[in-house]
Structure formats: C-alpha cells, structure tokens
Amino acid sequence: MPPSITKQLYTTLVECHLTHGCEIMPDMDPGLLRILEDVQLRFLRRMLGLSSNSVITPLYTEPGIMPICTRWVSLTLRYLKYLIGLPNTHYAS
Numbered sequence: 001m002p003p004s005i006t007k008q009l010y011t012t013l014v015e016c017h018l019t020h021g022c023e024i025m026p027d028m029d030p031g032l033l034r035i036l037e038d039v040q041l042r043f044l045r046r047m048l049g050l051s052s053n054s055v056i057t058p059l060y061t062e063p064g065i066m067p068i069c070t071r072w073v074s075l076t077l078r079y080l081k082y083l084i085g086l087p088n089t090h091y092a093s
Contacts, residue, residue, distance in 0.1 A: 018071075
C-alpha cells in the first residue's frame with residue numbers, strides 16, 4: 001500500500017484514538033504514554049516498510065507526522081487558546 005494512503009488511514013483511524021481526550025485531560029502517565037508511542041512507532045515503521053531497528057527521527061519527518069507527545073501538547077494549547085477567546089458569558093470561560 002502506498003505511504004500516502006497509509007498516512008490517511010493513520011490520521012483517520014489510529015491518531016484519533018491516540019489523542020482522544022488530551023485537550024481535556026492534559027496530564028499523562030509516562031508509562032501509558034510509552035504504550036501510545038510504541039503503537040505510533042510500530043504503525044510508522046510498517047507504513048514506511050522499515051525494521052524495528054531503524055532510526056526514529058525519519059519515521060516522523062518522512063510522512064510529516066508529529067510524535068504523539070508533541071501532538072498532545074499542540075492540541076491542548078489549541079484548546080486553551082479557544083477557551084481564552086470565549087466571551088465571559090460562555091459556560092467554559
């Protein structure tokens with residue numbers, strides 16, 4: 001399967017489960033985060049056809065996918081920016 005289609009599958013079917021709820025609950029347990037990182041790395045290695053001994057950095061740069069921890073921080077900050085921009089009459093502000 002071509003990497004472009006596999007990336008679309010990752011974005012729509014896998015990443016949504018890895019980042020679910022990270023905006024609301026930004027604290028993360030290092031052990032649980034490691035499990036999510038392992039899932040992401042395994043998928044990226046299969047997508048690019050690389051072995052488990054491959055260097056990690058190209059796994060993210062080649063398809064243009066952020067590491068899961070960086071993605072969590074990005075989504076959390078984006079949500080906080082949204083909350084700050086809400087009017088004072090809004091429930092979430």
